[in-house]
Amino acid sequence: MRTELLAPAGDLERAKIAVMYGADAVYFGAAQFSLRAKASNFSLDDIAQAADFAHRHGSKAYVTVNMIPHDSDFEGLEEYLKKLQRFGVDAIICASPAIMALCRQAAPGMEVHISTQQTTLNSPALAWWKKQGAERIVLGREVQYDDLCQIMKKAEVPVEVFIHGGMCANFSGRCTISNLLTNRDANRGGCAQSCRWNYHLYEGQKCLDREDYLLSMGSRDLCAADWLEALLKLDVASLKIEGRMKTAYYLANVIKAYRFLIDEYYNKGEISQTALAYGKQLLARVANRPTYNGFLGGISEESQIYNLPSQVSQNYVASVIAYRDGRGLLQTRNNYRQGDRLALMRPQGQDISFTVDQMVDEDGQQVPVANRPMQRLWVRLPAKADQYCFIKMSED
Secondary structure, X not given: OOOEEEEEOOOHHHHHHHHHOOXXXXXXXXXXXXXXXXXXXXXXXXXXXXXXXXXXXXXXXXXXXXXXXXXXXHOOHHHHHHHHHHHOOOEEEEOOHHHHHHHXXXXXXXXXXXXXHHOOOOHHHHHHHHHHOOOEEEOOOOOOHHHHHHHHHHOOOOEEEEEEEOOOOOXXXXXXXXXXXXXXXXXXXXXXXXXXXXXXXXXXXXXXXXXXXOOOOXXXXXXXXXXXXXXXXXOOOEEEEOOOOOOHHHHHHHHHHHHHHHHHHHHHOOXXXXXXXXXXXXXXXXXXXXXXXXXXXXXOHHHHEOOOOOOOOOOEEEEEEEEEOOEEEEEEOOOEEOOOEEEEEOOOOOOEEEEOOOEEEOOOOEOOEEOOOOOEEEEEOOOOOOOOXXXXXXOO
């Protein structure tokens, strides 16, 4: 079987974007039982719609139930799991043996995938989870490629590996910094990402730092594009993108990049340097932190820790919300003006560049500059577009 590309979604809109841009499966969660609670904007109806949309487009839907539960967290959980099964959810992702057992009893029609929160990094641990009835293991981000090769030789259960997104300052989220500093439980969906704050050391009023952010523990982001071919050769079950708090435009670019590279491998037997460069170009559009290959090549403090401020790309200028007679109704996200070179980004195919010849608002008035957030303007586009398309600055 081909390796699955698994993508995140923070709401129904992003779930649809993930599927349309090539994700074989999408994962998401409701706030009550999920980590990344602030990113989980799914109602029960949204979950049902997302699962249906995914299935109609040949993809799967997984729901995260990956919190580390206290006694009070089990209230309503059994009924919630039963509803997920009725909605057609393909699997839950959980980190608790108790939640796994409850799902087995209450909703046996769903698979149970063991979350990266369990920091599974070795073959004996995989064998133990298989005995408990797990149908997939999400390995800890800390797995090294040499170890993964040995794991895959012995694995009797499908394995999932992270390839892109945020890294943690601790073992796969086993952290209480947020609890201590903000009283927000990182393992029950409330992580404040305290490790990414900028810390300074003071003695009285005197700052003792020798460098900026001396005590910052923020990690670079994971980008395993250079290791993708090696991972595909191992036949891991799933390659996972992190980012339920990311924007739709971020997801579209990242999913499109890995979809292109994975298809390149299966169609041609390898990922050429030209293809890899194109994939990296897509990924670079939305990078806001320095990236590295995680722990795949071994442990390296120099590559993991950084003290550079985040940089937010502004090449995304608008979303397409309607299309009629060769013109798109665009919702403004960043400034652009008449005469600018922009590009239409679609789920399939390369971007199409064009020059903005005219912008007209919904009252029919010409507008020379789009400089108000969420401003809606009609602009002539070079090809047919729909609500899954984006407008960005041209790279030609």
